[in-house]
Structure formats: C-alpha cells, structure tokens
Amino acid sequence: MDYSKLCETYLGLEETTKRLEKTEILSKLLKNTSVEELKEIIYLIKGRVFPDWDERKLGMSSKLILKSISNASGASKEKIERLWKKIGDLGKVAEELMKDKKQRTLHNKKLTAKKVFDNIKKLPELTGEGTVSRKVNLIAELLSNATPVEARFIVRTVLEELRVGVASGVIRDSIAKAFNIEVKDVERAFELLNDYGEVAEKAKSGKRSLRSVSINVGKPIKVMLPIRVNLIEDAFKALGKTVQCEIKLDGFRVQIHKKGEDISLFTRRLENVTNQFKEILPILKKNVKGDSYILDTELIGFNPKTKKYLPFQSISHRIRRKYDIEKMAKSLPVEINIFDVMYYNGKNLFDKTLKERRKILEKIVNEERRKIVLTEKLITDNKKSIEKFYKESLNEGYEGVIFKKIDSEYKPGRYVKGWIKLKPIMETLDLVIIGGVWGEGKRATWLSSFALGCRKGNKFLEIGKIGTGIKEKSEGVTFKQLTKELKPYIEETKGRTVKIKPKLIIEIAYEEIQKSPTYSSGYALRFPRLLRLRDDLSIKDCDDIERVRKFYLAQRKISEEKK
DNA sequence: TTTGGCTGCCC
DNA sequence: ATTCTGC
DNA sequence: GCAGAATGGGCAGCCAAA
Numbered sequence: 001m002d003y004s005k006l007c008e009t010y011l012g013l014e015e016t017t018k019r020l021e022k023t024e025i026l027s028k029l030l031k032n033t034s035v036e037e038l039k040e041i042i043y044l045i046k047g048r049v050f051p052d053w054d055e056r057k058l059g060m061s062s063k064l065i066l067k068s069i070s071n072a073s074g075a076s077k078e079k080i081e082r083l084w085k086k087i088g089d090l091g092k093v094a095e096e097l098m099k100d101k102k103q104r105t106l107h108n109k110k111l112t113a114k115k116v117f118d119n120i121k122k123l124p125e126l127t128g129e130g131t132v133s134r135k136v137n138l139i140a141e142l143l144s145n146a147t148p149v150e151a152r153f154i155v156r157t158v159l160e161e162l163r164v165g166v167a168s169g170v171i172r173d174s175i176a177k178a179f180n181i182e183v184k185d186v187e188r189a190f191e192l193l194n195d196y197g198e199v200a201e202k203a204k205s206g207k208r209s210l211r212s213v214s215i216n217v218g219k220p221i222k223v224m225l226p227i228r229v230n231l232i233e234d235a236f237k238a239l240g241k242t243v244q245c246e247i248k249l250d251g252f253r254v255q256i257h258k259k260g261e262d263i264s265l266f267t268r269r270l271e272n273v274t275n276q277f278k279e280i281l282p283i284l285k286k287n288v289k290g291d292s293y294i295l296d297t298e299l300i301g302f303n304p305k306t307k308k309y310l311p312f313q314s315i316s317h318r319i320r321r322k323y324d325i326e327k328m329a330k331s332l333p334v335e336i337n338i339f340d341v342m343y344y345n346g347k348n349l350f351d352k353t354l355k356e357r358r359k360i361l362e363k364i365v366n367e368e369r370r371k372i373v374l375t376e377k378l379i380t381d382n383k384k385s386i387e388k389f390y391k392e393s394l395n396e397g398y399e400g401v402i403f404k405k406i407d408s409e410y411k412p413g414r415y416v417k418g419w420i421k422l423k424p425i426m427e428t429l430d431l432v433i434i435g436g437v438w439g440e441g442k443r444a445t446w447l448s449s450f451a452l453g454c455r456k457g458n459k460f461l462e463i464g465k466i467g468t469g470i471k472e473k474s475e476g477v478t479f480k481q482l483t484k485e486l487k488p489y490i491e492e493t494k495g496r497t498v499k500i501k502p503k504l505i506i507e508i509a510y511e512e513i514q515k516s517p518t519y520s521s522g523y524a525l526r527f528p529r530l531l532r533l534r535d536d537l538s539i540k541d542c543d544d545i546e547r548v549r550k551f552y553l554a555q556r557k558i559s560e561e562k563k
Numbered sequence: 564t565t566t567g568g569c570t571g572c573c574c
Numbered sequence: 575a576t577t578c579t580g581c
Numbered sequence: 582g583c584a585g586a587a588t589g590g591g592c593a594g595c596c597a598a599a
Contacts, residue, residue: 017580019584059595061570132569132596161586165580169584227582228576252573269572312574313591319573320593415583442579443587467588468577511574511575514590524590526574527575 003111013164026174039197047162051195056124072143073097088444095152220266222413226421251300296340339375446479461521469529
C-alpha cells in the first residue's frame with residue numbers, strides 16, 4: 001500500500017470528531033487491505049509499529065525528531081523550536097518545513113507503508129556509540145522522501161502520537177464493521193490476544209476463527225481498573241448491596257503468569273519485569289497451587305528490619321533496574337498482595353464473579369506474612385461497616401480502598417463501575433504561577449502547563465508544575481483565560497518554556513507532598529491539579545514553604561523512612 | 564571519567 | 575496518575 | 582459512561598557532551 005493512501009485515511013479521520021464516521025472511514029480501509037498487510041496497517045493506524053504487548057522501544061522522541069526534521073529540511077534547531085511553540089505539533093512543523101523544501105526538489109521515490117513501517121521498526125535495534133545520529137538519519141531519510149503530509153504522519157508515528165482520534169475503541173468497531181462481525185466478539189478476542197493486528201487477521205478469516213481464540217499464558221493481558229470517586233456516598237450509589245472492600249496499597253500492579261515451571265511477571269503497561277523481581281518466583285512455586293494461572297497482584301515494598309510497608313517512592317527504585325537487582329531485592333524486599341485470579345488450570349475466569357474468583361484464590365494460596373498474602377478485605381452489606389473499613393484503612397496509613405461489586409466479572413483493560421477507588425482528599429495549597437509551557441495538539445495556542453511557586457520571605461521557590469483541572473471550553477478556569485492574563489507578565493522565553501512574573505494565585509489539589517530532587521523548594525506535589533483561581537488573594541497570601549513542610553510532616557506515612 | 568540530556572514507564 | 579470533552 | 586487526548590513527579594538506563 002502506498003503510504004499516501006494511508007495518509008489520506010489519517011486526514012479523513014482527523015477531520016471528524018464523530019466516532020461513527022471514523023469507524024466508517026477505517027472499516028473501508030481495512031476492507032481494502034490485503035491479508036499480508038493487515039497487521040502492519042492496524043499498528044500504523046494506532047500510531048505504532050508494534051502491538052501493545054511488544055517490548056521494543058523506539059528510543060526516539062521529540063528532541064531527536066527535532067534533529068531529523070532539521071537534517072531533512074535544512075531548517076535550524078531554533079527555527080524548528082519557534083515553529084513548534086507556535087503550531088504545537090512537531091508533525092505539522094515537519095509538514096510546513098518540507099513544503100518549503102519540496103518547492104526546490106521535486107523528484108523523490110513514492111513511499112510505501114511498508115517502507116515507513118520497516119524504517120521505524122529498525123530504531124529499537126540500534127545500540128551503542130553513534131546510535132543517536134543513526135536513528136536521526138533513519139527518520140530524516142524517510143522525511144526526505146516524503147510529501148509534506150506524509151512527513152506530518154511519519155513524525156507523529158515515531159512520536160506514537162497520531163492524534164487522529166483513533167485508539168482501541170474505534171479500531172475494535174472498525175474491525176467489526178469491516179468483516180461483518182459483532183463488536184462483542186472482536187472485543188473478547190482482543191481481551192485474550194491483546195493485539196488488534198492478530199484480531200483483524202482472525203476476523204478477516206471469519207467469525208469461527210475469531211471465536212476459537214484462547215488466552216495465551218505467558219503473554220500479558222490488560223488488567224481491570226477502578227473508577228475513582230471522591231465521596232463515600234458516590235461509592236454507595238454505584239455499588240450493589242453486597243460489597244467487597246479491599247485496602248489499596250501503594251506499590252506496583254503486577255500480573256503473574258504461570259505455565260508449567262515457567263513464571264512471568266508483567267506490569268500494568270505489559271512490560272516484562274520477571275528479572276526485576278526474580279526473588280519472588282520460588283515463593284510463588286511453593287505457596288500457590290496449580291499448573292497454570294494468571295494472578296492480579298500489587299507488589300508492595302517493606303523495610304526488611306521493621307517489616308513495615310514503604311511508600312511508593314522506595315520501591316520505584318526496583319521496577320526498571322537492570323543492575324544490582326539481587327542487592328536491591330535484599331534491601332528493598334516486596335510482599336505479593338494477591339487480589340484476583342483471571343485464569344486457572346486451563347480455564348479462563350473472566351466470566352466468573354468476584355466471589356467465585358476470590359474463593360479459588362483462597363483455595364490455592366498459602367499465605368505467609370511479608371511474602372505472599374491475599375489482599376485484606378471485608379465483605380459486607382452494611383454501610384456503617386464499609387465506612388468503618390475506609391476509616392481504619394486510612395488510619396493504618398494505606399493509600400485508600402477499592403470497593404468491588406461482589407458479583408462483578410473481570411473486564412480486562414477497562415475502567416468499570418464494578419470497581420471503585422476511594423482515596424482521601426488532602427488540604428489544598430494556594431500557589432503562585434511563576435512559569436509556563438506552550439501546549440501541544442488541541443492546546444497548541446495556549447499556555448497549557450504552569451510552573452508553581454511557594455513563598456519564602458519575599459521570594460518564590462519552585463514546587464512543581466500543573467497542567468490538569470483547567471478547562472478547554474465551557475465555564476470555569478480556561479487555558480484561554482490563563483494565557484491571556486499571564487501573557488503580559490512573561491519575562492523570558494526559552495523554546496516552549498516561559499518565565500512569568502509572580503502575580504496569579506491558584507488553588508491546587510494533590511495526593512501527596514514528596515521530597516523533590518528537582519525543584520528548588522525541595523518539595524513537589526504528587527498528581528497536582530487546579531481547583532480554582534484565587535484572584536481574591538495577592539502574592540503575599542501565597543502559601544509558604546513552612547506550610548508545605550508542615551503538611552509534608554503531617555501526611556499519611558506508612559513507614560518512617562530512614563534516608 | 565563525570566555530568567547531564569533524553570526517553571520510557573511506574574504511579 | 576487526574577481531568578476535560580465529544581459522542 | 583466510554584473513549585480519546587491533554588497534562589503531573591520521579592526513577593533507571595543509555596548515550597553524548599563536558
């Protein structure tokens with residue numbers, strides 16, 4: 001397939017916001033795609049070259065793409081930075097610059113989808129000295145042979161940000177439509193295979209082939225996710241009468257696959273982390289019965305001396321580690337908290353109820369404190385007991401609770417009403433805006449991220465940035481309004497980043513105050529978001545570092561960390 | 564040899 | 575992770 | 582309510598620059 005044909009589809013998809021129209025456009029393309037190319041085209045439509053479960057990484061993002069654009073177009077880095085700030089999309093920047101260039105050199109080879117796919121696929125293979133320039137050249141070569149529009153989408157594909165409003169939902173519906181199969185059959189096949197390329201191939205060869213798909217132990221599946229509510233009343237509203245309350249621990253979500261003697265561990269984003277946590281494999285073999293299984297768990301770090309749980313930041317040292325793994329396993333051991341089972345001894349348990357799945361867990365797991373346990377839970381239909389469970393969980397220092405409908409099925413990869421997350425809301429901070437970053441995509445013409453300061457005497461110290469909780473449309477605090485108000489106070493511009501004179505106070509909510517190695521105040525906020533403008537306050541009223549420190553010391557701590 | 568920019572992925 | 579928005 | 586697209590801090594590893 002010519003890459004230009006694919007780009008036409010991208011343009012069509014980008015043009016409409018309607019999902020049904022997107023489905024129509026995409027299903028047409030899929031119908032006209034040969035079996036040989038189907039997989040690649042599906043990946044490219046998702047803005048990738050690999051399926052979700054594939055662990056290869058391109059190792060190329062905005063800063064390196066910028067170099068490729070510079071090489072291919074001859075424009076300086078500064079010029080590209082300027083355009084990027086203005087347009088908010090490196091793809092469109094490449095398009096503009098290649099337009100200028102193309103007027104001079106008109107003859108180039110026609111790009112095929114395969115050529116684009118193959119060049120990008122080569123990126124992960126490059127390692128060692130000279131890697132960066134080789135990667136840059138590989139993409140520059142594609143850009144040089146591309147039409148301006150093709151350049152736009154090549155850049156976005158490498159960035160894995162296609163921005164045409166297509167992700168798994170539209171792809172699912174398009175496959176169903178293209179091959180005349182029910183959406184729910186396509187969805188189920190994807191739950192099992194986790195690869196829309198393969199699903200499309202099966203769908204093309206018919207309903208029977210799609211239905212014969214089964215789970216592949218050792219290949220990660222997507223996990224079920226809870227919806228968040230802020231009030232316990234909202235949780236009651238969404239849940240059935242009987243509720244399973246579970247404590248929420250602040251560790252890593254890990255799914256454990258066992259098939260015969262082989263055990264593999266995967267994160268929520270499907271990365272294989274078996275090597276990082278090898279020390280738990282013998283525990284699993286000893287304490288969990290069964291020839292094959294898939295378990296849903298949270299790994300939580302604890303202090304080996306005091307046996308107390310540790311905050312997330314401690315065990316975050318372990319997840320991506322490649323060196324000193326064994327040493328780390330000793331100084332930062334983890335406890336396996338099992339809360340679900342999706343597959344057992346050859347049987348897929350997605351359609352079983354939570355009650356049934358938990359029953360299986362209780363039969364097969366032999367618990368050992370600080371090694372392997374079933375997540376602490378309470379099953380009740382009494383509101384008072386639920387409230388008490390929540391309160392006590394917070395008192396224990398846990399992150400919060402998860403409420404689950406007792407008869408809920410397991411829905412891989414979905415945020416569903418059957419699972420509800422409740423965490424406490426911390427006291428907010430009033431902080432001053434001291435900088436900003438120009439936005440991308442939909443937010444291209446606005447300042448869309450804001451640097452925050454807290455007061456120390458007459459000065460302001462950085463305490464992080466904030467970019468969510470602000471509205472694009474409608475009522476409330478909008479990006480447009482903030483940009484307009486702050487623009488006159490911009491003191492300095494560096495690429496897409498600006499410094500802003502302290503003027504405007506905003507109220508910020510967050511989950512936790514952390515010690516920060518990057519910000520000058522020494523603190524940063526975990527999951528910050530904007531609640532409202534405080535134009536009733538002047539910069540003198542900005543919360544100071546002492547108040548931040550006071551909150552830091554007062555907040556939930558599951559263990560005293562000695563550092 | 565050290566430092567720092569960049570990327571990808573945990574939350 | 576949280577949040578907003580169009581369907 | 583779902584799906585998609587914006588955005589946060591911090592960490593390890595890799596490579597290039599200092």
